[in-house]
Amino acid sequence: YVVRQLSWEHGHVLCASVNYLRTVSLYVSTNALLAIAIDRYLAIVHPLKPRMNYQTASFLIALVWMVSILIAIPSAYFTTETTLVIVKNQEKIFCGQIWPVDQQLRYKSYFLFVFGLEFVGPVITMTLCYARISQELWFKAVPGFQTEQIRKRLRCRRKTVLLLMGILTAYVLCWAPFYGFTIVRDFFPTVVVKEKHYLTAFYVVECIAMSNSMINTICFVTVKNNTMKYFKKMLLLHWRPSHYGSKSSADLDLKASGVPATEEVDCIRLK
Structure with a gap:
């Protein structure tokens, strides 16, 4: 529809359904990120x-979906x-609000x-939550002599802070063009009406x-957390040789993690 023809040919019912489900999914994503930020703030x-x-x-999950x-x-x-x-002599059917x-x-x-509700509020709230989390994880002094284990814990904290800031930055960079384009289109229509590639620009910012x-999803999965830990565990359980059968699951988890068990627990707790 978008890439080849830029013309809707699937009827009004499917047009309304696709737009509604797409809008719901976008709001669910925003509200879920907000809920995660608040939960992490309370936990850390x-x-x-x-x-x-x-x-x-x-x-909370039901509330996220119902609001959306x-x-x-x-x-x-x-x-x-x-x-x-x-x-001239070329018509296209536009499907939208x-x-x-x-x-x-x-x-x-x-x-x-x-x-x-879905941009300014979440951005301000997530910024405040992640700023306070960053202060707690990055600038809080670790008591005692800094051993190698403590230095690893500090690196884990910094990695967590970078992940949180990256998620917030990606959210702003992805959604700001969409809302900015919509504001210009709806409140200053004479600016975009003259543009030849108006529809193309709309689909680009929406994409x-x-x-x-x-x-x-990429940020949450690629960073070392419970997701990658259990994914590696599943691979080990599926591909491990038969002589590993006598070894405990704790040993397998330790091999999969590549760091001391206490450090793995600390990293997971921080996240």
Whole structure:
């Protein structure tokens, strides 16, 4: 649709469904990142407070989805197909949100609400959380003589800080062009109407925004954490020779980690 033809040919129902599900997934990604930031803040900055239990975690996940589903309802209701004349005798069908002229004020209010709730608010909150986490992990002095194990723990802390800052930076870089383009398009329409490649620019910035979910997954998986630990454990259990059968799982975990067991626990606790 986007790369080859730039024209929608799949009907109104599928058009509304695709736009709605896409919008929900984007909001879920944003709200999940916000929930993770708050959870890490509570776990690292206030380690003595009780961690969330299974019921609280389930409620938080349900809340993330419910908020995203409710906020995205207008995107499905106002999604429609519109025929655009690109050049003479060449028409293309655009699938997207088109609000009636008499509801432009409501649309702008809705967009500003979403902009504040799904971008400005999360960015400010995550910045404050990760700044406080960075202060706790990076600048907090480690008591006692700095042995090799302590130096490894410090390197693990710095790696965690870089990961958190990278996730926040990627989020801002991916979503800022999307919201910036939308603001210019909706509040200053005369600027983009004259542009020949308006639709192409729209899909490019939208693709950049959606790529944030992929970037987050890569960051979480590639950095050494529980995901990579258990992935290596699964590979060892599947491919290990028969003479490893007498060895304990703790020995296999130690070989997979490549660092002392206490250091591995410290790194996981920090994250």
